[in-house]
Amino acid sequence: MADTFRILPVGTTLRIGRTGQQCRIRSFMDSGSQGAVYEVDVDGERFALKWYHSMIARDERLRERVRRAVERGAPDNRFLWPLAAVEAGGGFGYLMNLRPSGCVKFTRLFSSRASDRVILPLRDRAAVGAEIAEAFFSLHAKGLCYQDINFGAIFLDPQRLSVLICDNDNVDVDGQPATVAGTPRFMAPEIVRGDAQPSADTDLHSLAVLLFYLVFFHHPLDDLTAASRPVFARTDELEVFGEHPSFVFAPDVDVAELERHGLGPQRRLWGELAERTQQLFIRAFDAGLNAPRARVIETEWIEALRDLRDSCIACDSCGFEIPWKKSSGQAGDCCWCGARLQASPRLQIGGAHIVLAPGARIYGSRLGLPSAQLNNGVAGVVEGDHSEIQLRNLTSATWSIRCRDGRVRAASPDSSVALAVGDVLEFGGLKLGTVEI
Ligand SMILES: [Zn+2]
Numbered sequence: 001m002a003d004t005f006r007i008l009p010v011g012t013t014l015r016i017g018r019t020g021q022q023c024r025i026r027s028f029m030d031s032g033s034q035g036a037v038y039e040v041d042v043d044g045e046r047f048a049l050k051w052y053h054s055m056i057a058r059d060e061r062l063r064e065r066v067r068r069a070v071e072r073g074a075p076d077n078r079f080l081w082p083l084a085a086v087e088a089g090g091g092f093g094y095l096m097n098l099r100p101s102g103c104v105k106f107t108r109l110f111s112s113r114a115s116d117r118v119i120l121p122l123r124d125r126a127a128v129g130a131e132i133a134e135a136f137f138s139l140h141a142k143g144l145c146y147q148d149i150n151f152g153a154i155f156l157d158p159q160r161l162s163v164l165i166c167d168n169d170n171v172d173v174d175g176q177p178a179t180v181a182g183t184p185r186f187m188a189p190e191i192v193r194g195d196a197q198p199s200a201d202t203d204l205h206s207l208a209v210l211l212f213y214l215v216f217f218h219h220p221l222d223d224l225t226a227a228s229r230p231v232f233a234r235t236d237e238l239e240v241f242g243e244h245p246s247f248v249f250a251p252d253v254d255v256a257e258l259e260r261h262g263l264g265p266q267r268r269l270w271g272e273l274a275e276r277t278q279q280l281f282i283r284a285f286d287a288g289l290n291a292p293r294a295r296v297i298e299t300e301w302i303e304a305l306r307d308l309r310d311s312c313i314a315c316d317s318c319g320f321e322i323p324w325k326k327s328s329g330q331a332g333d334c335c336w337c338g339a340r341l342q343a344s345p346r347l348q349i350g351g352a353h354i355v356l357a358p359g360a361r362i363y364g365s366r367l368g369l370p371s372a373q374l375n376n377g378v379a380g381v382v383e384g385d386h387s388e389i390q391l392r393n394l395t396s397a398t399w400s401i402r403c404r405d406g407r408v409r410a411a412s413p414d415s416s417v418a419l420a421v422g423d424v425l426e427f428g429g430l431k432l433g434t435v436e437i
Pocket of ligand 1: 315316317318319320334335336337338339
């Protein structure tokens with residue numbers, strides 16, 4: 001009989017409920033408040049096993065949720081979803097795929113230890129934000145709610161800019177009685193006040209907090225006076241995140257006050273965002289706080305974050321990243337150091353303008369291709385030996401560049417082609433976009 005109180009010894013064999021297959025513990029991977037995660041072997045294939053602590057494993061509703069999740073299947077490939085329930089000796093757990101190598105905890109983006117921190121430019125953080133919004137769109141579209149969206153629920157591949165949503169055992173049909181309240185600072189105000197339980201509506205608030213944090217490295221409802229208090233008590237938590245939450249970038253906010261509290265860079269970036277994106281955040285953290293139906297939905301975030309992702313330029317002088325404003329037609333001056341910004345060439349695809357700065361990527365989603373297949377981009381922008389802009393083919397197919405003089409240059413997988421204004425990018429004979437400046 002398996003010991004459900006202690007770490008399962010290597011070599012322990014458990015029986016998988018329905019199929020009767022054997023699941024053998026290979027190694028211990030991680031543990032948390034609910035249980036431990038092991039690498040296991042099932043018929044020669046490697047999986048991860050989440051095995052609950054015995055007190056939690058007795059929760060019949062949890063078992064039922066996991067069984068239903070297995071039957072339902074993952075909303076899309078961005079979820080580390082339960083694949084099979086495992087029951088043995090009174091204990092309970094589930095199998096899931098192993099986390100791919102290269103994935104790190106999302107929290108490392110915000111780590112206070114420099115050696116631990118994963119640094120992504122604003123452009124890549126916006127790409128990751130759009131991925132996260134897409135994942136939860138898939139989940140909500142199935143009538144489900146996650147109940148506890150927070151940093152700890154996500155793994156990130158900083159190279160591919162892809163995400164994996166974990167801890168899916170809280171997922172339930174929207175409207176069912178919840179078993180968790182959520183994570184402090186991510187919970188919707190009505191949950192903090194004790195007026196509501198987690199739902200798809202409250203997920204939207206948590207998602208908005210997470211996306212704001214991803215762009216600005218700051219909580220959208222942070223109380224600027226908190227630092228002057230010796231302890232941030234539970235009553236403060238209720239006041240700041242439940243009773244009277246207020247948005248740090250509300251239109252009537254005192255800019256000097258923000259600067260005094262060290263939010264100068266964030267405030268400057270806020271001022272450079274497209275007005276449409278500002279309005280989304282204002283809605284999320286103003287009207288949306290008390291009217292769940294006014295909250296910003298995933299497709300709105302996806303569009304805004306893709307625009308931000310594709311528009312970032314960096315100041316040559318100080319490195320501050322700023323979205324290029326299509327309306328002005330000019331790069332303008334850096335909002336941080338005042339230096340004149342260099343105009344970058346752009347690729348025009350339909351109504352979208354993708355800034356071709358080194359490090360940028362052209363995503364399948366812009367080309368009408370399924371982003372889940374091509375979420376690390378169709379092409380990457382690199383700088384050539386003579387500072388010229390080149391496009392590197394990131395796909396396994398050949399695409400081509402039709403030059404302004406009519407010549408066609410093929411780009412085989414992993415090769416790069418220099419770009420000039422007027423060139424046309426073609427993919428499988430399809431005109432995709434024209435380089436402009
Ligand atoms: Zn600058």
